[in-house]
Amino acid sequence: MDDMITLSHGSGGVQTNRLINDVFFKYFNNDILNQMNDAAQVELDFKKLAFTTDSFVVNPLFFNGGNIGKLAVCGTVNDLAVSGAKPLYLTSAFIIEEGFSIKELEEIVKSMAEEAHKAGVKIVAGDTKVVEKGSADGIFINTSGIGKIYENVDINCANAKVGDIIIINGSLGDHGMTIMCERNKLGLEGNLKSDCACLNSLVDTMLEAYEGIHVIRDATRGGVAAVLNEISEFSQVTVALEENMLPLKEEVKGATEMLGLDPLYIANEGKLCAFVPEAYAQEVLNAMREHPLGYDAVIIGKVTEESGQKVYVNTVVGGKRLVDMPSGIQLPRIC
Amino acid sequence: MCLAIPGKVLSLDGNNGSVEIGNMTRDVFMHLVPEAVVNDYVLVHAGCAIQMIDEAEAKITLDILKELAQNEIC
Amino acid sequence: MKFVDEFRNNEYTKILVEKLNNISSEKMNIMEVCGSHTMAIFRYGIRDVLPSNINLISGPGCPVCVTPQSYIDTALTLSEKGNVIIATFGDMMKVPGKKGSLTKKKAEGADVRIVYSPMDCLLMANQNPSKKIVFLSVGFETTAPMAAVTVMEAKKNNISNLFFLTAHKIVPPVMEALVKEKDLIIDGFLLPGHVCAIIGSKPFEFLSRDYHIPGVVTGFEPIDMLQGLNTLVSSVSKKNNRIENDYKRIVKTEGNPSALEYLKKAFNRVDSSWRGLGRIPNSGLEFKGEYEDFDALKHFKIDYEEYDGSPGCKCGEILKGKIKPPDCPLFKKICNPENPVGSCMVSSEGTCAAYYRYHKDTK
Numbered sequence: 131m132d133d134m135i136t137l138s139h140g141s142g143g144v145q146t147n148r149l150i151n152d153v154f155f156k157y158f159n160n161d162i163l164n165q166m167n168d169a170a171q172v173e174l175d176f177k178k179l180a181f182t183t184d185s186f187v188v189n190p191l192f193f194n195g196g197n198i199g200k201l202a203v204c205g206t207v208n209d210l211a212v213s214g215a216k217p218l219y220l221t222s223a224f225i226i227e228e229g230f231s232i233k234e235l236e237e238i239v240k241s242m243a244e245e246a247h248k249a250g251v252k253i254v255a256g257d258t259k260v261v262e263k264g265s266a267d268g269i270f271i272n273t274s275g276i277g278k279i280y281e282n283v284d285i286n287c288a289n290a291k292v293g294d295i296i297i298i299n300g301s302l303g304d305h306g307m308t309i310m311c312e313r314n315k316l317g318l319e320g321n322l323k324s325d326c327a328c329l330n331s332l333v334d335t336m337l338e339a340y341e342g343i344h345v346i347r348d349a350t351r352g353g354v355a356a357v358l359n360e361i362s363e364f365s366q367v368t369v370a371l372e373e374n375m376l377p378l379k380e381e382v383k384g385a386t387e388m389l390g391l392d393p394l395y396i397a398n399e400g401k402l403c404a405f406v407p408e409a410y411a412q413e414v415l416n417a418m419r420e421h422p423l424g425y426d427a428v429i430i431g432k433v434t435e436e437s438g439q440k441v442y443v444n445t446v447v448g449g450k451r452l453v454d455m456p457s458g459i460q461l462p463r464i465c
Numbered sequence: 466m467c468l469a470i471p472g473k474v475l476s477l478d479g480n481n482g483s484v485e486i487g488n489m490t491r492d493v494f495m496h497l498v499p500e501a502v503v504n505d506y507v508l509v510h511a512g513c514a515i516q517m518i519d520e521a522e523a524k525i526t527l528d529i530l531k532e533l534a535q536n537e538i539c
Numbered sequence: 540m541k542f543v544d545e546f547r548n549n550e551y552t553k554i555l556v557e558k559l560n561n562i563s564s565e566k567m568n569i570m571e572v573c574g575s576h577t578m579a580i581f582r583y584g585i586r587d588v589l590p591s592n593i594n595l596i597s598g599p600g601c602p603v604c605v606t607p608q609s610y611i612d613t614a615l616t617l618s619e620k621g622n623v624i625i626a627t628f629g630d631m632m633k634v635p636g637k638k639g640s641l642t643k644k645k646a647e648g649a650d651v652r653i654v655y656s657p658m659d660c661l662l663m664a665n666q667n668p669s670k671k672i673v674f675l676s677v678g679f680e681t682t683a684p685m686a687a688v689t690v691m692e693a694k695k696n697n698i699s700n701l702f703f704l705t706a707h708k709i710v711p712p713v714m715e716a717l718v719k720e721k722d723l724i725i726d727g728f729l730l731p732g733h734v735c736a737i738i739g740s741k742p743f744e745f746l747s748r749d750y751h752i753p754g755v756v757t758g759f760e761p762i763d764m765l766q767g768l769n770t771l772v773s774s775v776s777k778k779n780n781r782i783e784n785d786y787k788r789i790v791k792t793e794g795n796p797s798a799l800e801y802l803k804k805a806f807n808r809v810d811s812s813w814r815g816l817g818r819i820p821n822s823g824l825e826f827k828g829e830y831e832d833f834d835a836l837k838h839f840k841i842d843y844e845e846y847d848g849s850p851g852c853k854c855g856e857i858l859k860g861k862i863k864p865p866d867c868p869l870f871k872k873i874c875n876p877e878n879p880v881g882s883c884m885v886s887s888e889g890t891c892a893a894y895y896r897y898h899k900d901t902k
Contacts, residue, residue, distance in 0.1 A: 316655050317512070320489035374549065383540060384487015388509070389629075389655065390468045390578075446549040447761045448556055449584020454896055457876065458642075461629030462655055464468050464511045464682065465574040465601035465886070467575035467681050467733035467759065471542035487540050494658050496688045497798045506542060508736065508789055511628070511678075512656020513685035516736040516795050518542055522788040530551040530762065537554060 135230040140260025153236050154256060157243035162219075162254040170254035172219060176278045180215035182206055183274040191234070191268050193312050195305070195324030198271055199238035201399060203245040203253075204328045205350070206275040211330035212346040212402055214285035214337070215277030217249060222273045223257040227266040238269065249328035251275070282341050289344040290365035294433040295411035297404045299332060299418055300325065300426040301377045302354055303396030306460075307385050310396075316389070316462070320381045327400035332423045336404060339417035345405040348398075352456040354430075355394040357403055358441045359455040369441040371431035371453070376443075389462035394443075394453055396460065405433065469510035471518055474503050484509055542788070546760035555765035556588045562769070563776035568594045568724055569768070570860060571757075572714060573679075573731035574601025574886060579759045581893055585768075593772065596725070596860035597890045598717065602679050602708045603630040604882035604889055605813040609846045610706050611636030617673050617704070617839065618649035624667060625651045626660045627675040634885050635878075657689040664693070664701040673835050676703040681733040683707040683824055684798040687805035690830050702835040705825060708811055710734050711742045712822035718750045723859050727771045728754040732763065732786040737802075739794030740784050751780045758786040805830060812845045814882045815854030854881035857890050864894040871895065 138145040155163065162170050186202045202222065210217040222242065226235065246253050304325040311318050329348060336343060345365070349357045358369050371394075378386075378393055386393050400423065406414045411429065418424030441453040472484035472493070482495040486509065494513040501507055507514035571577065577597045580586060586595060599605050615636050618625045625641065632642045632653065645651040650670075654660060660674045676686045686703065693701050710731060717723060730743055735756045746752045753774035757767030767785045774781065784790055804827070811823025826834050836843050852874070853867035864870045864883070874880040876892050883891035 314653060314655075315659075317491050317659065318489045319491070322489070380488040380540070382487075384470075384489045387540070387543065388468075388470050388486055388489075388491075443584075445583045445761075446547050447552045447583040447585060447588055447765065448549075449587035451582055451584045452896060458633070461632055462653060463630045464628050464655075464678070465578070465603055465630045467573050467679070467731055468578075469681070469733050469736075469759075471540070473541070492658075494656075494685060494688055497684055497795060497801065499797055508733070510681055510733065511685060512658050513688065515681065515684065515733070515798060516789050519788045523542060523545075526762075526766070526788065527545055527551075530548075530554065533554050534550050 133232055135226050135228060135232060135235065135260055137228055137260050137262070140226070140258060146258065149258065153232070153239050157239045158253045158256070160252045160254065162252060170219065172254065178279040180210050180213045180277045180279050182209040183272065184209060185270060185272040187267060187270050188309065189267055190312050191238070193308055193324055194322060195308060196326040197238055197241055198269060199242040200245050200326050202271040202273045203242050203249065204326050204399060206273040207249045207251060207328045207330055208348040210275050210277035211333040212285065212348050213277070213279070214283040214346070215279045217251045217275055217277040217330050220246065220251050220253045220273050220275040221255040222253055222271060225259050225261060225266050225270040227268055228260055228263045230268055235269070245328055249330055280337065283337060285343060285346050287345060287347065287361055287364040290361050290367050290405045290433055291344060291407070292367060292433050292435050293408045294344055294405040295408050295429055296369065296371070296431045296433070297406060297411065297415055297418065297427055298354065298377065298430050299402055299424045301379045301382065302398065302401070303382045303386065303393035304379060305399040306353065306397035307382050311385060318385055322381045322385065325398055325400035327423055329400065329402055329423060332418065332421050333402070335417050335421045335424070336414050339414045340406065340410040342410070343404055343406050343414065346402055348402045350399060351397050353393070353395040353397055354403060355441065355453050356456055358453065361405065362439045362441050366439050367433045368436040368438060369431060370434045371441070371443045373443050373445045375428055375430045377426055377428050390464065391460055391462065395456045469508045469515065471506050472509045474501055474505045474507060476503060477501070482514065484514065543760065546762040548762065552761050552765055555762065555769060559588070559765060559769050559772060560590045562772045564590070564592050565776055566592045566594070567726040567772065567775050568596055568860065569727050569729065569771060570596040570598045570725045571729040572598035572710060573734065574604065575733065575759055576729055576731065576757065576764070577886070577889065579764055583761045583764065585764055599713050599813060599816060599858050601630070601886055602677050602706070603628070603634060604886040605708065605815065606634065606677055606706050607812045607814045607845055607847050608636050608849065609844060610704070611640070612638060613841060613843060614641065614675055614704060615639065615644055617835065618644045618651055622670050623650065624663065624670050624672050625649065625675065626654045626663060626672055627651065628677070629653045631675050631677065633879070635880070657685055660701055661689065661692055661696070661698060664698045668700060670700065672701045674701065674703050676705045676707065678707055679710055679731070679734050680737045680802070683806065684737060684801045687801040690805055690826065690833050693833060694830065701833065702838050703826070703833050704835040707806070707824035708813065709808070709822050709824065711745070712819050713813060713816065714743070715745065716816065716819050717859060718746065718752060720859055723861065725752060725860065727752060727775045729767050729771060730754045730756045730782070732756055732758040732790060735786070735790045735794065737795050737798045739792050740782050740790060741792060744782050747780045747782050753780045754782045756782070756784040756786050756790050758789065812847060814847055815849065815852065815858055817855070849881045852881035854883045857883050864891040867891070
């Protein structure tokens, strides 16, 4: 096998086929993909499906806790899961920069296969393009996915109601701070690790505890702040968080305090927020805490009766801090 | 221009120190706190220790509040 | 985290809030001058727990935001040079000049890198020998000593490709300029705890001695802020015009002698322009002669002319607490957080930016 990607690997000829066989098919091996049709052919026994797509451009490509490939699978699986669907099939398209290491590509693809297997999804179609040196940041990945929407489940951004309890499955900001520290070489050494994970089995656990959960959203770019603001707007409700209840790993706390950042705005890749009617909140929380991705699940706030659509935090001082929709990228500050 | 955070001095090498902040460590300039020794707490601003933290004074502040809190309960 | 968590104990903050609301019902104007205090007030929602008779005014904010437009424009011009890397604190990225901002220049292809510490520039200079690193050296007395340390380390290690575009400012002169304003009534100051960590509380004694205004050296954790407010409100109501120190675990009366020594060795005091406030005598710092080879203006032969250039902007009046943001003709109509004109909107927690956010539902 060659050790570097060249333009020939994207030209559709011998080299492309060799790459597909030696790398992609080696790991993504499944009955549908192996048919090698131009389009994957699947038979579905349901009418309502969830369909999503996402592109991944992370830098650095490899970080503590994962890589771009793992992100690409988890991101799309999670979008399906939080829509109340069972993720089934994924596609993956690669845009690779000329000169990219094939060994690294193999590592990425292997991660994707592992995550897909863990999540119970099959990668059934794909594409590979190669662009000239300088035209991509190493590698860009797009994944699209379909899932079967569960019956009796109606999860929607507009469904939050007054009295709903807001639960998160663990600590805020792990992924974003890991990336920020690795990318910007901030000189911080420690155990920061991305929380990148497929959340579909956790969502299944939650829905088994109570299928009437109003909203579930995964908190990715823009952090929990972005997600809660979106829900607040679409459901036309006010969300109140409790500062004391926001879960933070000591590493993230130290790093965000040092850099003047707010963990509510930092990206996650393995966290979801659920809006659960008060009567069922404890049940859902207990169920989450039995699941490996929910051991640290906590209640962080609720939907109040206040009018207007806003998100705020009740601070340790007894005051309120507004949590706006994030604007621009989070920058470290010294002021 | 005042964002600063307490950290514990883990090691020293001349004017360079390794300081622990919330389970993370960072190299910090120690030029401004020549009296610092390992296990001292210093205030870190933009990668530089700018002052020693007086643990005794911190305790005084907290003890006063603790007493106030206890008086409130009684 | 030690020395952090204990000072966020909500049992203690509750007591301090209760005390604060039972000191005096007299109307009073309290000003905080440090951008980090403005941030802490917002972060902890301190305005919500203040008694209604206390008017909390945000002063000249942070040194990044009071940096004149001419400084930003010089940085932007330097960023256009192919062999220059601009190294900057994150705070500077969005500050607007005439030709945009550093964020915009970065998007256009300029090599602009965020650093957490000036010491990172030493490494950057070594790792990029064919490039010229220009560090945007801004900050109050809290930050200036480490710029001094960095330039001395650069000289000691014969680093010849690191330059500083300096705009360091000093706090006591701007406060004196404020209290001299005839129509400005400030009853008391929350004094910047980390500036005082360096210079001590002595340089602020003029407030008490010459102007009979009390001040309290205040820290930044919730307990520190509430404690400082308690002491200050008490001082104002009892007409006790002293300078008190409520941040004793960090601040000594004489400050940090080592840091002061570094400042003295590296810098001269000069007059300086503050965005929205004009020129204030003896309020800035410039490298002494022996470090002038590291001065970016000298190295790049820039004929620097200072200008503020925010026509119609009323930041000066707002910083002095004379008017509120809606009184500025540019507020919301032209000046907003995405397109800030003046310093009060540049800082995400500046008076105008905070007002904009809190009152966005109000017509």
